[in-house]
Amino acid sequence: MAxxxxxxxxxxxxxxxxxxxxxxxxxxxxxxxxxxxVSDLMFSPGRPPQVEIHGQLTAVEIPGSSTLSADDTRxxxxxxxxxxxxxxxxxxEQGSCDVSYGLPGMARFRxxxxxxxxxxxxxxxxxxxxxxxxxxxxLPAQLEEVAKVRNGIILVTxxxxxxKSSTLAALIDCxxxxxxxxxxxxxxxxxxxxxxxxxxxxxRELHSDAPNFSMALRAALRQAPRVIMVGEIRDRETLDxxxxxxxxxxxxxxSMNTIDTSKTVERIIGSFPAAEQQAVRERLAKTFRxxxxxxxIPRTDGGDRIAVVEILKSNSRTRDCVEQGERPGRTLLDAxxxxxxxxxxHFDSEIxxxxxxxxxxxxxxxxxxxxxxxLGQELAR
Numbered sequence: 570m571a572x573x574x575x576x577x578x579x580x581x582x583x584x585x586x587x588x589x590x591x592x593x594x595x596x597x598x599x600x601x602x603x604x605x606x607v608s609d610l611m612f613s614p615g616r617p618p619q620v621e622i623h624g625q626l627t628a629v630e631i632p633g634s635s636t637l638s639a640d641d642t643r644x645x646x647x648x649x650x651x652x653x654x655x656x657x658x659x660x661x662e663q664g665s666c667d668v669s670y671g672l673p674g675m676a677r678f679r680x681x682x683x684x685x686x687x688x689x690x691x692x693x694x695x696x697x698x699x700x701x702x703x704x705x706x707x708l709p710a711q712l713e714e715v716a717k718v719r720n721g722i723i724l725v726t727x728x729x730x731x732x733k734s735s736t737l738a739a740l741i742d743c744x745x746x747x748x749x750x751x752x753x754x755x756x757x758x759x760x761x762x763x764x765x766x767x768x769x770x771x772x773r774e775l776h777s778d779a780p781n782f783s784m785a786l787r788a789a790l791r792q793a794p795r796v797i798m799v800g801e802i803r804d805r806e807t808l809d810x811x812x813x814x815x816x817x818x819x820x821x822x823x824s825m826n827t828i829d830t831s832k833t834v835e836r837i838i839g840s841f842p843a844a845e846q847q848a849v850r851e852r853l854a855k856t857f858r859x860x861x862x863x864x865x866i867p868r869t870d871g872g873d874r875i876a877v878v879e880i881l882k883s884n885s886r887t888r889d890c891v892e893q894g895e896r897p898g899r900t901l902l903d904a905x906x907x908x909x910x911x912x913x914x915h916f917d918s919e920i921x922x923x924x925x926x927x928x929x930x931x932x933x934x935x936x937x938x939x940x941x942x943x944l945g946q947e948l949a950r
Contacts, residue, residue: 578603578620578629591631593648597672600629601695606873608730610678610693614639614686623874624730624867639688646682646689655776660684669758669774674698679734679760694730696760700742701735708736709878711912712861716743721858721883722815724802726827731863732876733824734760734800740822741798745770753794755785757801768796786810790817799823805840812849815856829916829939830860830881831901834891854892858883864916866923866937869930875923877937879916881905917944924948 591599600610600620609621615636617628649670650656659666665683670693672678679694703713715723723740725733738761745752745766752768757775764770771792779785782799783806789797790813797814799807802823815821827833834853841849860881865874881887886904895901905913916939923929931948938944 578627593645594672596631596645597678597693598675601672601676603627603629608695610691610695612637612642612645612691614642614688614690623871624865642689642691646691649680649691649693650682653777656682659776667757667775669760677760677762679758696734700761700763701739703739703743706732706735706739707876708739709880709912709914711880712736712740712878713743714912715740715859715861716747718820718858720815720818720820721856722811722821722823722853723859723861724823724825724833724857725861725863726825726830726833727863728828729826731865733863736861736863737798737800737822737824738763741770741796742766744768744796744820748795750795751793752796752798753789753792754798755779755782755789755800756798757782760800782807783810786814790814794819796820796822801825808837808840812852812856816852827862829862830879830905831895833860833862834901850892850894854888857891862916864937866920866929867933868928869933875928877916877919877923878914879905879919880913882908882911882913884908884911915939917947920944921947 596618597610600618601607603620604622606622607620611619611621611626617636618631619626619628650666650668653668656666656668660682665681668680670678670680676698677696679696681692683690703710725736727733741752741754741763744750745763745768748768750768752770754770754772755775756772759772759774763772773779773785775781775785779788782803786799786807787810797819799811802808802811802825811821811823825833825836827836837853838846838849862879864877866877867874881901886907887901890899890901890904902915905915920929920934920938921944924931924934935941935945
């Protein structure tokens with residue numbers, strides 16, 4: 570098999586002579602066979618079908634055609650959306666829509682269809698059929714303590730594609746295995762499918778089960794869950810309801826697209842008008858339990874990317890930083906560095922360990938660092 574970014578991967582589709590005659594499920598299955606490490610599938614007019622492996626896009630050769638036409642991508646999009654009228658209306662009105670799609674026995678996908686230059690393009694995130702564990706994700710062992718938290722807010726943050734959904738799924742599965750709780754998830758779309766274990770798990774999908782996050786969350790407060798998981802925080806109203814749920818004694822899990830723990834707090838506070846921000850600081854300081862930030866970093870040997878994790882935990886010092894704001898000598902990073910014995914850790918210290926061990930090269934480590942200058946000086950010493 571060609572390595573990502575090099576020559577296209579040739580996939581055999583027996584008895585099929587051209588792209589237009591390949592059923593969408595057969596096409597997807599063939600693309601998944603390109604590698605066990607395919608994370609995303611992409612369809613764009615004027616390009617061949619592509620798969621992402623270790624963060625790099627690679628073309629997949631299709632018999633009879635080197636590129637997809639606008640008709641091809643429109644047909645694939647129609648197959649993926651199916652009869653989901655809400656998704657069709659959203660695509661027409663907003664220019665993009667999210668749906669889930671499954672290949673029985675192979676994989677499920679989180680699908681985003683969007684309009685560009687008047688034609689359809691599609692990105693499909695591969696969701697494994699097996700729910701990951703902390704060990705399979707190579708996450709820090711101390712994160713298993715998160716599943717023992719009884720109330721408050723736990724956030725998993727990071728850039729798109731950094732593994733937030735997988736970490737949330739591992740947390741929910743751990744809770745499901747250890748506690749007899751009512752767990753309610755609200756997702757857009759549903760990704761990992763959770764079976765009932767000790768807990769009873771109900772999963773609601775936007776558009777098919779609920780019209781939007783805020784209405785689903787308002788309803789959730791009347792459905793007696795011990796645990797609420799919201800796939801992603803996208804607006805101030807969702808934040809406000811999640812704070813309310815945490816204040817009412819529920820355990821709330823969600824994700825945000827922020828680069829580190831400090832920026833996560835900054836984003837939350839900044840989502841509210843200036844007149845409300847101090848009150849929000851006080852509410853967040855009382856309710857947050859963990860903020861877990863993630864980055865996936867390429868390995869020196871070209872294997873699986875390594876998850877680097879920053880962990881912020883609630884203690885008197887971190888709560889003070891949230892409530893009073895960061896200032897010289899009293900930043901969240903200072904608090905994390907001073908609280909290693911409590912299981913906290915920060916990005917650059919973890920990256921330094923990987924560089925010293927040879928798992929990540931220096932240039933890559935500096936590229937993913939929060940403060941490349943300081944990390945470079947530390948490694949030079």
